Amino acid sequence: MKRHNVMRATAVAALLSLGLTACGSGGGGSEEASSTVRVTLANHVWTDIIKEAIPEFEEETGLTVQLTQLGEDQLSDQYNVKLNAGTDEIDVMMYRPLQEGKLFAQNGYLADLSERVEGNAEWDWSDFQSGPVEATTFEDKVVGVPLITEREVLYYRKDLLEKAGLEVPKTLEELEAAAKQIKEENPETAGFVARTGRSAAVTQFSSYLYSFGGDFIDDSGKSAIGTPEAKEAYDYYGRMIREYGPENVSTDMSWPEAMAIFTQGGAAFYTEADSLYKNATDPADSKVAETVGFAPMPEGPAGSKPYNVPSWGLAINEASANQDNAWKFIEWATSKEKTLEVQKAGVPGPRSSVWEDPEGISTYPKDLAEAIAVSAENGVGYDRPLVVSVAEAREIVGDPIVAAITGEDAAKAAETANTSFEAFLEDEK
């Protein structure tokens, strides 16, 4: 009899707990147009600034913002898992138009914003630069609003140039000669540094590729990384790091590592995205804050052709039931006033009016603003192959970069990569 009771109690407890869990998981999600906007943002300077302003938005609209903030890779993984599962738990999402835009749009994750962007004259969609807009448009539908733009510029050390009696290099040839001279005169300092990781370097290498007259994919949609121009670009980039780069250079560097070398005073020249300039000019992070200068991407045989891209955008999750409120958030975060505010705090924005406004560039180092103006004019609208599986494509086209850095035959590596890339593009058709 006693066991009988224990039995019964346990069974009831088990059933109860099962029932409770079922209730717990079945609860949320189905409500319509909630007053809570769930926003997922990447760790970025832009996010830090906008985060502080969110209470303003909440006060204006009476909505509540629930913010999730993640590192770049984690963000990407989250989207892949959650959007794949059709989640409605994300309303507004910060995403990388060039990296994931095509994939997400193709998978139907991104809501069509075409009508919304045209709907508000004051907010003014036509104010956004055309390059960035192109990157957030998929099959003639607007699927995202550009947030942050960037171009490749040359960071350099004024003191080292002065000491060596050199002018700021205007061509890639001059850059190499200057890097060589400075390295020879200061054995402790590298002449040049840049990203070296197979995938990470691709975006920065792109400006070299374009400036040498090459491209990732040619007009007919075939791989172009085996052309003589591309081979030369690979060889040049690899040689710059191998011969004039830091001692013990690794092939894993992305911008934090390369930036660290530059800001610790370890290199004379550094080519990187202008949106990261604060890292170099902020005395708290940078030992060279006082002596850092900026110049446009040096000219190659085909001129100076840096990339000019929107690195981040905001989009609405197609599965979200809260799209109207999500749009309110986007409208607010990308308004002229906010863009000006954010840009003054050091994040280059996508709005022409803000760039034309003297106040918009008032906080920028003068030489940087000039370099940006040049790059915005002759820039190329992408910095990586525009395909669906960008990560895979970056690894393929990045292979010759590391091969060149480690002193292998860059031309041969480019040939091999060309074959793989050809097959990859064929596969994706």
Added chain:
Amino acid sequence: MTARSTDTTQRGSAGKGPKKTGWQAYSDWANDHRKWLFAAPAMVFVGILIVFPLAWTLYLSLTDASGSVRAESDFIGLENYTEVLTDTQRFWPAVGRTFYFTIGALAIQMVLGMCIALLLWRPFKGEKFVRVVILLPLVATPVAVGMMWRLILDPNIGFANQLLGFFGLPGQPWLSSPETALTTLLFVDVWQWTPMVVLILLAGLTSLSDEPDEAARIDGATAWQRFWYVTLPLMMPTVIVAVLLRGIDALKTFDILYATKGKGGGSFNEVETLNIYAYGLSFDYMDYGVASAVLILFFMIIVACMWLVTFRRKGNK
């Protein structure tokens, strides 16, 4: 207890008619099927968390799913498996690295762990302090450990090379050279997980009885002989537990590899083990079909290894 239960039964029967009440019937049924009832939550758990994902992965591995798992995909039979098994660029090197890492880490950890455990076995002064210090690496998260070592081993600004420089030695490429990266990480794994082996072995050692050892001592056996012929055979069950636990762990190591070398295991895939490869395939390339095939093959490899270890053990008995 009995009184209250009778009470309930009575109340129940009063409410629901003269026959066996619903509750009574349920109670009897529950008693008859109690072995299933008790196991049910566990079975549901296993079903949802183990069988379903496995079956789903198996299904995905037979399709050409890519881009999105919600997108339409075709059933392509064993094509993914042929592709993976003939892939000498990424898959087979990854298998090799997985085993190099697992066997290397396991061997060093077992020998080192046994040595430390033997040293800590007999009481000594400051024993507690030493034990705490040894356990420190164990309490850190592997991702944090990975990032910490990445900073320490950075070729330009890292502490390790600065220390070497202080002694006038040339800086080493540690993680940055394709030749040394995996071995360096193997030692990071040793650094972090040897304490775990020490812990298990120490527990085994302290539960051994002293008599066989004393007997051997009286018979004039040397320290080595006592260890090799007396202690080690007695410790065998504990050693096997440690080997199994650490082996499985080392086989599926992901965090420190990913935290230090990133996607694809570095620019030359130098530390790309099967885990990193499968992760890259699914999260970077979105090739869910191929990734699933890799995971199923990995699963089969693990099952085969487990079977070998346990089978050998049974054979020995």
